[in-house]
Amino acid sequence: MSATVAPADPLMANANIASPMNVFYFLLAPALLLWFIYWRISRQHMLKLAEKIPGPPGLPLLGNALELIGTSHSVFRNVIEKGKDFNQVIKIWIGPKLIVFLVDPRDVELLLSSHVYIDKSPEYRFFKPWLGNGLLISTGHKWRQHRKLIAPTFHLNVLKSFIDLFNENSRLVVEKMHKEAGKTFDCHDYMSECTVEILLETAMGVSKKTQDQSGFDYAMAVMKMCDILHLRHRKMWLYPDLFFNMSQYAKRQVKLLDTIHSLTRKVIRNKKAAFATGTRGSLAETSIKTAEFEKPKSNINTSTVEGLSFGQSANLKDDLDVDENDVGEKKRLAFLDLLLESAENGALISDEEIKNQVDTIMFEGHDTTAAGSSFFLSMMGIHQHIQDKVIQELDDIFGDSDRPATFQDTLEMKYLERCLMETLRMYPPVPIIARSLKQDLKLASSDIVVPSGATIVVATYKLHRLETIYPNPNVFDPDNFLPERQANRHYYAFVPFSAGPRSCVGRKYAMLKLKVILSTILRNFRVISDLKEEDFKLQADIILKREEGFQIRLEPRQRKPKAAKA
Ligand code: HEM
Numbered sequence: 001m002s003a004t005v006a007p008a009d010p011l012m013a014n015a016n017i018a019s020p021m022n023v024f025y026f027l028l029a030p031a032l033l034l035w036f037i038y039w040r041i042s043r044q045h046m047l048k049l050a051e052k053i054p055g056p057p058g059l060p061l062l063g064n065a066l067e068l069i070g071t072s073h074s075v076f077r078n079v080i081e082k083g084k085d086f087n088q089v090i091k092i093w094i095g096p097k098l099i100v101f102l103v104d105p106r107d108v109e110l111l112l113s114s115h116v117y118i119d120k121s122p123e124y125r126f127f128k129p130w131l132g133n134g135l136l137i138s139t140g141h142k143w144r145q146h147r148k149l150i151a152p153t154f155h156l157n158v159l160k161s162f163i164d165l166f167n168e169n170s171r172l173v174v175e176k177m178h179k180e181a182g183k184t185f186d187c188h189d190y191m192s193e194c195t196v197e198i199l200l201e202t203a204m205g206v207s208k209k210t211q212d213q214s215g216f217d218y219a220m221a222v223m224k225m226c227d228i229l230h231l232r233h234r235k236m237w238l239y240p241d242l243f244f245n246m247s248q249y250a251k252r253q254v255k256l257l258d259t260i261h262s263l264t265r266k267v268i269r270n271k272k273a274a275f276a277t278g279t280r281g282s283l284a285e286t287s288i289k290t291a292e293f294e295k296p297k298s299n300i301n302t303s304t305v306e307g308l309s310f311g312q313s314a315n316l317k318d319d320l321d322v323d324e325n326d327v328g329e330k331k332r333l334a335f336l337d338l339l340l341e342s343a344e345n346g347a348l349i350s351d352e353e354i355k356n357q358v359d360t361i362m363f364e365g366h367d368t369t370a371a372g373s374s375f376f377l378s379m380m381g382i383h384q385h386i387q388d389k390v391i392q393e394l395d396d397i398f399g400d401s402d403r404p405a406t407f408q409d410t411l412e413m414k415y416l417e418r419c420l421m422e423t424l425r426m427y428p429p430v431p432i433i434a435r436s437l438k439q440d441l442k443l444a445s446s447d448i449v450v451p452s453g454a455t456i457v458v459a460t461y462k463l464h465r466l467e468t469i470y471p472n473p474n475v476f477d478p479d480n481f482l483p484e485r486q487a488n489r490h491y492y493a494f495v496p497f498s499a500g501p502r503s504c505v506g507r508k509y510a511m512l513k514l515k516v517i518l519s520t521i522l523r524n525f526r527v528i529s530d531l532k533e534e535d536f537k538l539q540a541d542i543i544l545k546r547e548e549g550f551q552i553r554l555e556p557r558q559r560k561p562k563a564a565k566a
Contacts, residue, residue: 335470
């Protein structure tokens with residue numbers, strides 16, 4: 001038997017029905033419905049245009065999201081496999097998010113050469129706590145202003161003055177590698193440490209002489225921060241800040257960022273004090289001795305593909321390609337010094353922004369070069385006949401001397417340069433470049449219009465392996481970068497450093513540094529790899545790497561004296 005108990009006071013019953021919670025739920029349902037209708041209508045344009053873009057089939061609501069679950073390597077392999085059926089443009093859905101991949105150089109040109117499509121995709125926000133509004137993620141007026149300020153600090157004339165530091169650090173890494181001789185080891189650790197050390201000295205002016213424990217801690221923290229960022233890109237459940245902040249990685253990130261930002265602030269503080277007391281020279285270890293600038297010999301650097309020496313496709317000019325004379329005496333300053341001087345003169349950039357820019361350079365300059373050099377050494381280890389030719393070239397330049405490399409020597413490393421470019425073709429350290437579209441983009445290769453609101457991606461890895469552009473694209477062939485072959489290719493068919501207004505500002509720096517480090521290693525060792533390229537387990541979190549590490553062996557080698565000239 002059950003009894004229904006009537007409320008003693010009917011007024012109380014009405015009050016319960018109209019309680020704030022009930023009103024909230026009562027209004028929530030129609031509000032959600034209205035929002036959903038608005039959301040659907042606002043996406044009509046995108047959905048309509050997306051229908052015309054080819055892509056693999058997906059599931060309702062989830063789209064292709066399930067294909068991005070698995071180990072980093074299996075996801076990479078899966079994506080490459082699925083992409084084989086599409087040679088111009090591919091669409092995927094990750095839930096409600098539309099992502100469009102470009103692989104045709106004409107479309108890539110349209111996107112990268114534009115001054116309109118310069119906004120980075122939302123995933124770059126993971127970098128925010130570290131890099132703030134640095135060059136990599138900023139946009140609009142701020143980005144333009146800072147890019148204009150920073151590009152001249154990477155001018156070749158400035159970079160030439162770093163050669164001694166590149167040599168010194170290369171010598172140190174060779175010394176350290178000697179203890180690995182004969183053993184199989186992961187060369188990435190060595191390349192990583194060496195590049196951070198070089199950046200500390202060249203970008204921030206923290207010299208080894210004045211460096212204390214904080215310099216070492218900083219280098220370690222930069223490397224570990226990169227690991228956390230990679231991990232966050234790999235694990236989708238860590239995408240929302242809410243979940244990430246609850247994870248152990250967030251706590252670790254806070255500690256690492258404390259180490260990193262403390263040193264950046266300290267260096268900026270010291271340099272500013274030195275500026276104020278007029279003792280800048282002693283602290284700014286990287287200041288430039290203009291008298292040391294060498295002019296290249298007239299027969300060098302005049303080919304139609306001269307840009308190659310510095311990682312650019314033929315005929316592609318950007319804001320790093322100003323004439324030597326365009327960079328006046330005042331601009332011949334190292335990175336941090338120039339930024340501080342600009343701030344001193346009341347310009348454009350606050351202390352916080354300077355910190356963001358220095359942190360950005362440290363991040364961008366580190367992992368990319370470490371991956372590029374490790375892939376290069378792996379390639380040398382696998383392709384012995386190609387390594388023979390590089391070694392021959394180096395012996396022709398240096399003979400049995402162990403003198404440091406000069407800028408002039410780096411220009412003569414033509415074959416090594418081709419091997420480096422071929423490495424960047426097959427294993428571009430930045431395997432995709434992503435933008436957020438704020439306006440529709442009509443493609444050049446077809447009638448397709450990519451709608452605003454989509455994330456648009458240049459699939460560099462795939463672009464660099466198109467059979468229509470590179471015959472035998474999966475074969476390591478440095479002759480792909482012979483001047484005549486390069487001249488006959490679309491100049492947006494090779495974009496390891498991106499291109500156009502948002503191209504890599506450190507391109508020339510990277511090429512010069514890599515030539516010095518890699519030539520120094522190959523003047524001292526022969527590289528051997530027991531693994532073949534088919535064994536590589538590639539993973540592309542942010543930077544392309546090998547899941548199994550970059551395993552190589554080194555054997556000390558005897559340099560040959562220069563052959564007597566006839
Ligand atoms: C092999 C080495 C390198 C490769 C392959 C590489 C590649 C790239 C690519 C593809 C971009 C465009 C990224 C995007 O749009 O999402 C980029 C941007 C950038 N890179 Fe590099 N990079 C390398 C080395 C360096 C070095 C050594 C530095 C500094 C010392 C540097 C500093 C930067 C900066 C500041 C940007 C942002 C530029 C802007 O948005 O205006 N990079 N890099």
